[in-house]
Amino acid sequence: MSILVLEIVLAIIALYLAYTIQYLAISLRGIDLDQKTIPEDLSRFLRRIYSNEISLKMWKREDSSMLIMAALYTPPFKPLIMVDSRFLKEKTDVAKVFLAHEIGHLRRKSQLRVFITAMIALIVVFIAGYFNDILSLLLFPIMISIVFLIYRREEFEADKYAAEVLGVDNVIKVYRYVEERIRGKKSMPKSLIHFTIYVLRKVGIYPSIRSRIEKLSDYSPETSK
Numbered sequence: 001m002s003i004l005v006l007e008i009v010l011a012i013i014a015l016y017l018a019y020t021i022q023y024l025a026i027s028l029r030g031i032d033l034d035q036k037t038i039p040e041d042l043s044r045f046l047r048r049i050y051s052n053e054i055s056l057k058m059w060k061r062e063d064s065s066m067l068i069m070a071a072l073y074t075p076p077f078k079p080l081i082m083v084d085s086r087f088l089k090e091k092t093d094v095a096k097v098f099l100a101h102e103i104g105h106l107r108r109k110s111q112l113r114v115f116i117t118a119m120i121a122l123i124v125v126f127i128a129g130y131f132n133d134i135l136s137l138l139l140f141p142i143m144i145s146i147v148f149l150i151y152r153r154e155e156f157e158a159d160k161y162a163a164e165v166l167g168v169d170n171v172i173k174v175y176r177y178v179e180e181r182i183r184g185k186k187s188m189p190k191s192l193i194h195f196t197i198y199v200l201r202k203v204g205i206y207p208s209i210r211s212r213i214e215k216l217s218d219y220s221p222e223t224s225k
Contacts, residue, residue, distance in 0.1 A: 004130045011122045019115055023074040030057030030082050041092050042099065049165055050103045055080045058088075069098055071105035071158075079106045097162055097174040104161030110154035117150045148205045155207050156215050163216055172216050179209040 033056045038046070046056075055078045059068070069087060072080040081102045087095055105111070121143035129136030163171045200206035207215075 001130075004126060008123055008126050011126065012119055015115070015118060015122065019074050019111070020077075023072050023077055023080065026070060026072060026082060027055070027057065027077075027080055029060055030080075031060055032056070033058050033083070038088065039092065039095075042095055045096055046099060046103070049100060050106060052106075053078055054106070056083070057081070058083050058085050069102055071102040071110070073106055073109050073111045075112075081106070093166075093170065094174050094177065096166060097171050100162035100165045100171075101158045103165075104158035105154065107161060108154065108157055110158065113154060114147065114151050118147045121147055152205055152207060156212070159212050159216055160219060163219055168216055168219055172213055175209050175213050175216070179213070182209070 037058075038056070046054075057080065059082060068082075068084060070080075070082040072082075074080075081099075083098075087098055090098075125136050125140050125143055128139050159171065201208060
């Protein structure tokens, strides 16, 4: 039993190190943004919806096939939002939706939720393997699926947060605008990060714009502003 506990602890440490490496790798790919770089309207909006200290960066290199923004929460590091330079060129209402979505992830600590789910999945698989290897193998794809479902759910929850801040109709309007802009663009991503998102979208783990719109359409308008 002591060996099992040790294996679980080492697996959790390895998982945390993977998250830490991900944070550092993405952070190093960014350029720090200051108040002068961000439009004043967006800067005020950011301060209004998220008062905690945050690291805001812009990708050094971008991929023409997709616009990627990311919110990372990996203690003890500062919450990080990575933005695409094209985000700063968008209309203010569009940029606010993108930013509110990422802030939604930080406020919900989405990455931490996925990490905890993955940690529980590891523990379950290791304990099952301690008693029966076949049971462990059967449980593994189930637990991985649960982790992916939590990841997908957090995307929708971040959309809901944006809807609470800006209004459901406004967020849907922006997503339809984005959907129209990317329609017909099928070029393959060139970087590993963009390729990963591309694959996640293809297999349905990362929600499409259409599925986001459909979810928001079912969202209660009571929180719309």
